[in-house]
Amino acid sequence: xxxxxxxxxxxxxxxxxxxxxxxxxxxxxxxxxxxAAYRDAAKAxxxxxxxxxxxxxxxxxxKALVAAGKLHVSVxxxxxxxxxxxxxxxPPxxxxxxWRTPQTITSGGIYDNAWESTTxxxxxxxxxxxxxxxxxxxxxxxxxxxxxxxxGAVNVTVEDVxxxxxxxxxxxxxxxxxxxxxxxxxIQRCYFENSRGxxxxxxxxxxxxxxxxxxRNIQSHDQSPFLVGNFVQLRVMAPTSCVVSWNEIINExxxxxxxxxxxxxxxxxxxxxVDNFLRGQWxxxxxxxSSQGGITIDATGSPGSPYNVSNTYIARNQxxxxxGIVTFPTTGGSNILLENNRIVSDxxxxxxxxxxxxxxxxxTIRPGGTNNHAHGNIVGFIDRDNTYITASFILNNxxxxxxxxxxxxxxxxxxxxxxxxxxxxxxxxxxxxxxxxNKLVANGITVGPGPMS
Numbered sequence: 027x028x029x030x031x032x033x034x035x036x037x038x039x040x041x042x043x044x045x046x047x048x049x050x051x052x053x054x055x056x057x058x059x060x061x062a063a064y065r066d067a068a069k070a071x072x073x074x075x076x077x078x079x080x081x082x083x084x085x086x087x088x089k090a091l092v093a094a095g096k097l098h099v100s101v102x103x104x105x106x107x108x109x110x111x112x113x114x115x116x117p118p119x120x121x122x123x124x125w126r127t128p129q130t131i132t133s134g135g136i137y138d139n140a141w142e143s144t145t146x147x148x149x150x151x152x153x154x155x156x157x158x159x160x161x162x163x164x165x166x167x168x169x170x171x172x173x174x175x176x177x178g179a180v181n182v183t184v185e186d187v188x189x190x191x192x193x194x195x196x197x198x199x200x201x202x203x204x205x206x207x208x209x210x211x212x213i214q215r216c217y218f219e220n221s222r223g224x225x226x227x228x229x230x231x232x233x234x235x236x237x238x239x240x241x242r243n244i245q246s247h248d249q250s251p252f253l254v255g256n257f258v259q260l261r262v263m264a265p266t267s268c269v270v271s272w273n274e275i276i277n278e279x280x281x282x283x284x285x286x287x288x289x290x291x292x293x294x295x296x297x298x299x300v301d302n303f304l305r306g307q308w309x310x311x312x313x314x315x316s317s318q319g320g321i322t323i324d325a326t327g328s329p330g331s332p333y334n335v336s337n338t339y340i341a342r343n344q345x346x347x348x349x350g351i352v353t354f355p356t357t358g359g360s361n362i363l364l365e366n367n368r369i370v371s372d373x374x375x376x377x378x379x380x381x382x383x384x385x386x387x388x389x390t391i392r393p394g395g396t397n398n399h400a401h402g403n404i405v406g407f408i409d410r411d412n413t414y415i416t417a418s419f420i421l422n423n424x425x426x427x428x429x430x431x432x433x434x435x436x437x438x439x440x441x442x443x444x445x446x447x448x449x450x451x452x453x454x455x456x457x458x459x460x461x462x463x464n465k466l467v468a469n470g471i472t473v474g475p476g477p478m479s
Contacts, residue, residue, distance in 0.1 A: 120163050131158055134181075144168045148175040148199075152182050155209065159183040165190050166199065170253060173221065176204030182211055186475040189218035191245075198245035198255070200225050205261075208232045217474050219243050222255035227262055234260070234268040240474040241275040244285035254286045257304070260294040262333055270299045274462070274473045277306030279376050284310040287322040288348065293333040295359075297323075300341045301469075303462045305455075307348035307384075308375060314382045320345035320369070323353040323362060325394070334358030336395070341365040346458045347372075350388025350407060355395035362398040364389065370458050372450045373408040381410045388415055389442065400438065406445030406454060414447040 120140035128147045131137060134156025140163035141149035148171055149164040155178070164173040164187060173189045176182055184202055191198045201218040204211060208229035219242035226234060236258055246255035257275045260268065270289065277283035288304050291297050299321060309315045321343060325335045336359050340351060350369045353362055369388045373381055388407035391398050407415045416439070445454070466473065 125163075125165070131160075134158055136161070138162050140164075142166070143171065143173075146171045148172045150174045151177060152180050152204075153177040155179045155181060157181045157183070157210075159185065161186045163188045167191065170199045170222075170247075172200040172203040172225075173218075174202045176202070176208055176211070179207045179209050180204055180211070181209045184213045185215050187216045187218075188475060189216065189221065191220045198222050198247075198253075201241075202226075204229070211235075214238055215473070215475050216240070217242075220245055222246065222253060224256070224258040226258070226260055230264045232263065232265050232268075234265055234270075236270045237272050238471065238473045239273045241273065243278055243283040244275070244288065246284045246286050254290075255284065256286055256290045257288050259287075259290040260292065260297060261290075262293045262329055264295055264333065265297070268294070268297045270297065271301050272466075272471050272473060273302045275302070275304045277308070279306065279308050280312070281310060284308070286317055287319040287324075288345075289321045290319075291321075291323045291335060291338060293325055293329060293335065295334055295336045295338065297335075298339045298341075299343065300339065301465075302343045303346070303458075304344065304348055305346040305459070306376075308381060309383050312375060312379060312382050318349050318383055319352045320348040320388075321351045323351075323355070323359065325359045326354045326356045330357050334360075334395075335362065336360045338362045339365070340367060342367065344368045344370075344458050344462055345388075346370050346455050347376075349384045350390070350405075351403075352387070352389075353391045353398065355398060356392060357394065359395040360397050362391070362395065364391070364400040364403060366402040368404045368458065368461070370404075370406045370445070370450065370454050371408065372406075372452060372455060373410055373412060374452070380412075383410060385409045385411055385413070386415070399441075401441045403442045404445065405442060406450040408447065408450050414450075416444050 122140070125140050125142035127141070128143045128149055128151070129137075129141060130151040130153055132154050134154060136159045137150070138161040143149045143166045146169055149166060150160060150173070152158050152175070158181065160174065160182065166173060173191070174184060189201050198221050201221040201223055202213060203225040205225070205227040206229065208226065210233045211226055212235040213224060214235065214237045217240045222245050223241065224236065226232070241257050244255045244257060247253035257273065258270060275288060277285055283306065285307055288307060289299060289302070291299070304320050307318050307320065321340055323335045323338055323340070334357070335355055338359070340363070343351070345351060345367065348371060350371070351364055351367060353359070353364065355362060371388065373384070375381055386409065389400055389403055389405050391400055405416070409415055
């Protein structure tokens with residue numbers, strides 16, 4: 027067996043279902059061959075004998091990961107230097123090192139274990155209306171399937187869970203998904219990577235709390251089949267309550283992430299989305315492509331009445347190196363407030379290349395609905411075309427001051443602050459990470475899983 031401090035067995039290509047990312051291999055055939063030779067040497071390594079040498083062409087980031095003995099070095103870590111804030115610890119293996127086969131939960135209780143699936147069966151399926159709490163580890167190393175699936179009128183809490191999938195792009199499923207009649211969903215203090223995030227849909231009257239999670243490298247698939255990836259997508263609901271708060275979402279480039287709308291609120295009303303940190307938004311290979319809003323509030327197209335995006339509160343979020351906050355109350359959405367958010371993006375990828383995607387306004391309230399506002403936001407945004415954008419792109423004509431007197435779009439624009447163009451750069455983006463860290467400390471907040479019992 028390979029020395030696990032050299033290269034973790036579950037991420038050695040062609041062993042236990044893991045593979046090099048095909049795009050990386052195609053772009054780096056010589057280096058890929060060297061890593062394949064290293065893989066074989068690592069597999070054959072015996073304790074007490076010299077360790078095989080890391081390939082000379084490996085990037086310093088890949089070398090550092092291997093040298094540090096990280097338990098979860100994936101092949102997409104090799105071939106890219108990342109100079110932005112670290113994306114957090116890799117999920118540790120369960121203390122026993124033993125993974126349990128998929129489980130269907132049919133009665134209430136606390137379930138604390140490590141579950142693995144290598145098929146289309148979710149690691150955990152919750153199929154009971156009784157309260158269920160899930161803790162521990164979940165992973166799927168091969169196919170597109172939710173790690174945790176709720177069926178019917180679930181009442182589920184997912185807390186202190188490490189969840190991950192191996193290779194990005196074509197094989198990643200949701201971290202958690204439920205559709206049709208959920209009673210209560212709480213997802214808190216979790217860490218999940220290389221997934222398509224959280225999807226909660228068609229559950230009127232549900233109570234939702236999504237808080238203090240760490241999400242790394244959201245995946246999507248823009249080919250056939252078309253698979254959307256978000257940190258969270260809320261779809262076609264009238265929740266009793268819904269709070270998305272204090273979550274830390276970081277996407278890395280190149281070849282490691284491809285989020286669609288990072289936080290997607292689609293025909294769902296009454297959402298409070300507050301105090302979240304979103305960093306990084308791009309297509310997988312920096313192509314021009316489909317929807318990529320930082321936070322999107324969307325009531326366009328179907329399904330229409332009785333659903334809308336009214337009574338939505340988006341406050342104190344940081345959208346960094348992403349595409350801002352966009353509101354489409356087209357077919358129904360009133361009493362929406364975008365307040366005291368920070369949007370900073372300089373149009374460049376981490377490696378200095380100009381982004382191919384992302385044009386238009388970073389702070390938008392489109393026509394439709396009434397009493398919708400953007401107040402107290404700080405915006406520094408240069409789009410892919412090197413256009414310095416200001417809130418003159420706030421387009422809604424139905425502004426009210428809270429008392430009932432209408433005012434103009436220009437008056438609404440004046441209630442926000444716009445960074446000077448010259449100050450919108452990599453340093454300003456990096457400063458937002460420091461701002462976030464200080465904010466967590468000031469509020470006594472920690473994100474990610476707590477100690478495992």
